[in-house]
Amino acid sequence: MLRAPYGSWPSPIDAALAAAHDGRPDWVGFVGDEIWWTEPRPAEGGRQALVRRRSDGAEESVLPAPWNVRSRVIEYGGRPWTGVLHDGRPLIVFANYADQRLYRYEPGGEPRPLTPVSPAGGGLRWAEPRVDLARGEVWCVLEEFTGDGPDDVRRLLAAVPLDGSAADDRDAVRELVAPRHRFVTGARLSPDGRRAAWLGWDHPRMPWDGTELLVADIGDDGRPTGVRTVAGGPDEAVAQAEWAADGSLLYASDRSGWWNLYRDGTPLCPREEEFGGPLWKLGLRWFAPLDNGLLAVVHGRGPAVLGILDPESGEIVDAAGPWTECGATLAAHGARVVAVGASPRTAYEVVELDTATGRARVIGARHQDPVDPAYYPEPQMRTFCGPDGREVHAHVYPPHHPGRAAPDGELPPYVIWAHGGPTSRVPLVLDLAIAYFTSRGIGVAEVNYGGSTGYGRAYRERLREQWGVVDVEDCAAVARALADEGTADPDRLAIRGGSAGGWTTAASLTTTDVYACGTIVYPVLDLASWGPGETHDFESRYLESLIGPLAEVPARYAERSPTAHADRLTVPFLLLQGLDDVICPPAQCERFLARIAGRGVPHAYLTFEGEGHGFRRAETMVRALEAELSLYTQVFGLEPTPRTPKVELTP
Secondary structure: OOEEOOOOOOOOOOOHHHHHHHOOEEEEEEEEEEEEEEEEEEEHHOEEEEEOOOOOOOEEEEEOOOOOOOOOOOOOOOEEEEEEEEEEEEEEEEEEEEOEEEEEEEEOOOOEOOOOOOOOOEEEEEHHHHHHHHOOEEEEEEEEEEOOOOOOOEEEEEEEOOOOOOOOOOHHOOOOOOOOOOEEOOOOOOOOOOOOEEEEEOOOOOOOOOOEEEEEEEEOOOOOEEEEEEEEEEEEEEEEEEEEOOOEEEEEOOOOOOOOOOOOOOEEEOOEOOOOOOOOOOOOEEEEOOOOEEEEEEEEEEOOEEEEEEEOOOEEEEEEOOOOOOOOOOOOOOOOOEEEEEEEOOOEEEEEEEEOOOEEEEEEEOOOOOOHHHHHOOEEEEEOOOOOEEEEEEEEOOOOOEEEEEHHHHHHEEEEOOOOOOOOOOOOOOOOOHHHOOHHHEEEEEEEEOOOOOHHHHHHHHHHOOOOOOHHHHHHHHHHHHHHHHOOOOOOEEEEEHHHHHHHHHHHHOOOOOOEEEEEEEEEEEEEHEEEEEEOOOOOOOHHOOOOOOOOEEEEEEHHHHHHHHHEEEEOOOEEEEEEOOOOOOOHHHHHHHOOOOOOOOOEEEEOOOOOOOOOHHHHHHHHHHHHHHHHHHHHHOOOOOOOOOOOOOO
């Protein structure tokens, strides 16, 4: 074992390798007996490809570039495709990112548009398509812009003709019910086709605050009637609803303080763990009913794993295998269940579970180690003590290298990672962006600060009106604890985060003295302007729960905003921003930079054309990672990594 200072260790994990393995398969589904899903292509402009696994095991990418199977509904998107067998062949309906039209595709042919283009604002957008062959329609969520403003929009359940007659005629799209909520999810039809269920909610609530579960009768003309609320409300968040094979209504509600499962209002498996999560995208699925009455579930307290629930006994048998984290995308067909799972040693894979035999196996996006796994980090799940003795959950990734160790007595630099959302959670899975740093001798600690999901509603609501306080305190508590216990160098601590994590990073740099530098990625920086008219409609009233109603606590908006306290910023920072970001627009960064102009704070501001909220292109991710490493190299006094470009920090 050779001795070398932290941050100077040679690593085979470069930024290009990390970028090539960014993202995960998603939106799994069955088309007949075949399994299909979407998969990221960072090297192809960041598009989402549609992948097919034939019954014989052959795997193929169905649509070539530039087709991009991705919806922009509520900007974060939703399930963008569906498929059925028609005359024995797959019939696929998907949303294309570039024009947001729905297309019909049958292998061997060319995609044909089903919906028109609208010149108003963001146009017409679609999510959660479901094919109804009997009626010759696609039922889906329609997001329709009525003007040029981000909140000039209506959302409703709609039916699109499969024959293409609406491709140039908006009037040919059938509106199923009059809009009664600002936001809706896609309808689920009962097995007999006589009832439909969906979720709805309104400003200022977010879907994890409170939603309504709506049920309607379906008439002979295919129109829902008698819409009624059967569960949910302002303080009860229903995350998902499905019909069981026997016609009973299943749903995940947090009325007990945890997202648990219910059947027609009766709890199925009451536990202090989650069977649901935050509805950031339309069509997320944490459970899927099987024909035999069992339920496939993604559940847990913190980490979420795949299991099979017997609703009669309340017993759960978890799938055997290495997957310690599963995503909120499930599909079931007969006795087969498909999920997306990962672990600290493997990236996300498409996993099939045969409930008849109990056998689980990887059937798509199989993880293959691009380097010797000895370079992967060895994470620790930890719970720290925050202010007032509250628990703070975190994942700690110490520096790790198979052939290097630091000189005796040297403590490593550490970077605190604040996740986005903030109503979200970071999973404990293999991430080569983390390995990029740990294999060079820089530790990483991911913090699931108060407000994160996976730990019950009370933990989630710690952030209510406390954004910029609790998240900042919890991240600082982890950083200080690592330093106090001798794990991290107290003089070489940094913080980084994107979106809401960018806010936490900027707020931490302007209100604490814990960090020597920070990396701020497509952030919220100015609360007073991040609301109706500047950001997108979905989150335009989010601050009412995170900060408080602006009309009632206007001073709080200024007190918390990093832009208002830019004069307190004294340490170097890196600011990364996509120029096409409509969620956290570049104007936020520009106002922040204007406030620090002439103050002599070393910084770099890198912008990326063609990137929105969340970087998807390989070249962007490479530049961002290398710039971040360069920041730490300069601030922490590390030896420069060969071939890594230096980012110029200018006052």
